[in-house]
Amino acid sequence: MFKFISALFCLFVLTVAVPVYASGDAEKPPQQEWGSNGILGTYDRAALQRGYKVYSQVCASCHSMERASYRNLADLGYSAQEVKAIAAEYTVVDGPDDEGEMFERPALPSDNFVSPFANRQAAMYANNGAFPPDMSLLVKARAGGADYIYALLTGYDEPPHGDELLDGQYWNKYMPGHVLAMAPPIADGMVAYEDGSPETLHQYSMDVSHFLAWVSEPHMEARKRTGLKAFLFLLVFAFVMYGVKKKVWADIH
């Protein structure tokens, strides 16, 4: 009976917990090999830095990342000086000052990422009525996660015969409903890499997906390390308690 119930439970968890692909006709994104997979998976620092480069030079012109701050970039392996320099490239509005005026100043590491648009309406107005989603949680907010982001970036294609697209619409194999307002954002050679990695659509897409996975779950490495300790402790504790239970019950059985 235990087996029967546990089998049913597993079946239930599998059917319910598998993310729902809302639109049946979109293809399921293929799984990629990420360094962050697995029990002790870690983010690849070099890939994160390249991914940040792609984000800041390409994605950031439309997509905000308002929940991350520049100081978080230290996790990517940048030094305090480098983070300060990166932040200083952006301008934020601060204030009011002693005279009651708002003023502009270079961003500090403690500032959140500066958004490309002032508000949602401005973003939609500049993008044909479509809202470019904030990227701080994008990987967790899409079924398929980083695999989906990679698939979407590389999944642009000509629409199948019969599908008419309007101006400003594009066709993508992996997009639920297939039609989206974002033009193919990157192509081979668009971003210069300094570490000799191939400057290809594939590499850009892998790197930026990896970076977006990090920004949506920045404490993943600490979580997995702590998890291993917690699990091993509980495992030993369970064995000890099994022994204690056996011993206590020895005179009963």
Place this chain on the structure above:
Amino acid sequence: MSGGERAEFKNPVVSWIDERLPVFSLMQKEYGTFPTPKNFNYFWNFGAIATVMLVLMIVTGIVLAMHYTPHADHAFGSVERIMRDVNWGWLLRYLHMNGAAFFFIAVYIHIFRGMYYGSYKKPRELLWIFGVLIFVLMMAAAFMGYVLPWSQMGGWAATVITSLFSAIPFIGEDLLHFLWGGFSVDNPTLNRFFSLHYLLPFVICAVVFLHVWALHVTGSNNPVGVEPKGKQDTLPFHPYYTAKDTFGLAVFLLFFAAVSFYTPNIFAHPAHFVEFNPMVTPPHIVPEWYFLPFYAILKAVTFDIGIPFTDVVFVSAKLGGVIAMFGAVFLLFFLPWLDNHPVKSARYRPLYKKALLLLVVAVLALGWAGAQLPEGLPVLVGQIGTAYYFAFFLIILPWLSKNEKALALPKSISAAVLEENKSKAQTTTGTAT
């Protein structure tokens, strides 16, 4: 509470306190020497496990509340701050999120155990009723907790579930606006949900206290369902069951840790990571998995009930679904009277056992149907599951109470244990030779 008999304590401080307030005597009586049937299986661990989960939820919840902002403009952001900037905030949040799921897993197994071994029957009816009350309070607390991150899924789940009250004739609309504190799910709704989400766990604690009190008056049921007849049938709670419960708890926590640390978002829908926007409806709104069977019952009533071939409608499909969903939970309160067969344990009731296992299948099927879009096969599965759910409680149980012939019961717990050991010994020697 005058204390009754007091125990002797060697430690003078303990003795001094105990003479004035016999808490040590109480602990020794209720958790030390408390006579407990000696034949429990591991199903009996889940009460203790559920208690630990409740404490874990309260402790993590109180700390989370120190960092959370219950305002429509800041709630989602404050949860993200907890995840990113609060020291160990991600751990607190993941333990709280997945703790709710595992609390429900423990409680569902606990409820199943009660049903399988007839733990709700005389003299434990009130004990059972307190248990169902805890379950209902848990559902309310969990639902409000689901809303607090103010995500697309949470905000829209709040909209869908509160809107059910508008199906109530005459007062529905007014009641809905009263619940919302306005004309839509907005900041006042979030504020009151936060207030109640903080309150309910302590109400649950109070009912748990009554639940445990009632248990300690009647004593525990056991897998045989025959009441203990004397000292030879019982063991002192400590150290026998403290040791066994702690071992069971450790195994349960292994599963909990595996999920919380390695797949912490397995129960969370992607729409849970997008801030609530009342202007954009997500394509598919689902509650947490532990509500899915009841959600499927809600969606199973797809037809109006009225006079056939006329336009007269007594109960609209929406109201019918609402009645069915709340009725499905409410029915549990009456279980001790729907099933009044004299034999408790399903071990000696082959027909009841089959019907109950089929109910488990039906509830799991309902859970699957609840997660799907309401069209085609899931609707049919939901309707068949719903029909069986109600038939089980309202037709099968009363009929079995009158007509089921039970197998011969063992004379006592000791007799049952001896027999079990003998048959075990036979099978082991049988395989050895």
